[in-house]
Amino acid sequence: MTAPVRGRRRGRPDTRAAILEAARARFAEAGFTGTTIRAVAGDAGVDPALVHHYFGAKDDLFVAALELPVDPRAVLAEQVVGPVEGAGERLLRALIGVWDDPAVRPALLAMVRRLMEPGGDALFRGGFLPVVLVPLGEALGVDAPERRMQLVASQVIGVIVLRYVVRADAIVAMDADALVAAYAPVLDGFLAGPL
Amino acid sequence: MTAPVRGRRRGRPDTRAAILEAARARFAEAGFTGTTIRAVAGDAGVDPALVHHYFGAKDDLFVAALELPVDPRAVLAEQVVGPVEGAGERLLRALIGVWDDPAVRPALLAMVRRLMEPGGDALFRGGFLPVVLVPLGEALGVDAPERRMQLVASQVIGVIVLRYVVRADAIVAMDADALVAAYAPVLDGFLAGPL
DNA sequence: GACCGAATTCATCATGTGTTGAATAATGCG
DNA sequence: CGCATTATTCAACACATGATGAATTCGGTC
DSSP, rough: OOOOOOOOOOOOOOOOHHHHHHHHHHHHHHTTTOOOOHHHHHHHHHHHHHHHSSSSSSSHHHHHHHSSSSSSSHHHHHHOOOOOOHHHHHHHHHHHHHTTTTHHHHHHHHHHHHHHSSHHHHIIIIIIIIIIIHHHHHHOOOSSHHHHHHHHHHHOOOOOIIIIIIHHHHHHHHHHHHHHHHHHHHHHHHHSSSS | OOOOOOOOOSOOOOHHHHHHHHHHHHHHTTTTTTOHHHHHHHHHHHHHHHHHHOOHHHHHHHHHHHOOSOOHHHHHHHHTOOOOOOOOHHHHHHHHHHHHOOTHHHHHHHHHHHSSSTTTTIIIIIIIIIIIIIIHHHHHOOSSSSHHHHHHHHHHHHHHIIIIOOOOHHHHHHHHHHHHHHHHHHHHHHHSSSO
């Protein structure tokens, strides 16, 4: 049995990546304040000090863990932008594609959890809304993008919470087509219906 | 009965109530783990030990703060149950009525925040779903109440998050009629539309 | 083989947490 | 008044947390 070995490890294990992965999982599961550096270090099989060595403070770890393998704006520009007709379905399919990718979901979950913690409103108003939602609305060419995209968000976030945070079985059980059938009409209504 | 109790009676101003109110506000704002007993005591202008004196551990404080001035099932039974036609509007108006009551909102917010924290899925599956959602669906006489009510919940929770947690301005600005106009058709579709 | 830098751990600090028990002040009853 | 009872605070404990700096070990380079 290996006694606790001090000093550098043999071979070239990518410890940094292990820490990042553990941090993503923890942040996704427990949010920012609910995640402890010691727990992350434990999951990665590593001393807490090493976490600080690679990423500085806890805040820095968080933004590092948030670095998405995907740029949401690129995904939206490629898969969603286009005519308003069918925009709801395209949005849903892009959303599901990204969220069901296990490499990306933890980071997204962490962001959603952060949205609910104190200061989350600022994150929404200062980040999510102007950076993602409104530009998307404008790219789709809808009128009153602020209002309509907030309506859209109110449905999308509900789906995300029930499917990925709270894991309500009926919503989890739906595949992409079922989700589109249920929600695309709603989103289309928010995008193009009467206000 | 009990012998005549001698001695000091109750706090001068009702300190107990002050603590409860402070606790409700903090739990609503920051969730369970994000709320510290010292902060509650500080808000109530009181020593932390007094909080323990009145309510025992932090868990007990939380359940005491959660005690709603309203029984959600009673509200639903009175204002929502009825024919499926118009159920969406009735549900929305009841919801808004309860959530916009400043005496109740903090406790509700605290519950929603708890739903997002670790273990929130259990709270949903073991509490909210079987105690509130499914009975309501059955009382409305819809088919497949589990599925339909989870769809309803996915929209309702989205509205709650955007309006009360994240306070998205466009959603906050809507009055009851505007909310009904926007969301009642969606809910009716989930309750009675095709699956 | 010597040496430098990177990887890793250890011991430790300062702080904030929930909680406890004793101590003091106020109140009401006989 | 004096006593019982409650309200309230003080001081402190035990623990977890984020963070730091020194120490140790390894990998690669001259």
